[in-house]
Structures are given as structure tokens and as C-alpha cells.
Amino acid sequence: MEEYNSLREIAQKIEDSNKKVTLLYAFNTTGKTRLSMEFKNLVNEIRDDEVIKHVIYYNAFTEDLFSWN
16 A cells, blocks of 8 residues: 655645546545545646646535445
8 A cells, every 4th residue: 555645645645646527435534535636726727827726526415325333
């Protein structure tokens, strides 16, 4: 298992994977929202003084789509 020192490193690993969709799920208070915000800051671009935003979706409803044992 790889070890990371920061959320930025994990966000960079996700971006480097070049996947169209990455689904992250974990228990409450594990840092999912903080990681998604770090990823958002990493992938948003500035072109010709315009911010190009990429879609980051996170919602408590998504948690209901999974069953936890």
C-alpha cells in the first residue's frame, strides 16, 4: 500500500490516473470532502483570464447507493 504525506499528493495521483471517473467512498470523517476540494483546486485551469472549471460531484445521496456492512 502506498503512503502519502498530503491530500495534494493523493489528488495528484488521481489526476495522473487519466480516468474519466473516479469514485471515492469511505466512512464519515475520513477526509473525502477535503480531498475533493484539493482535487478541484488542482484541476481547475486558467485560460485567457478565464477559469475553466471541471465537475466535482459529491453528495450524501450517493452514499445511499451503497450498502455498508
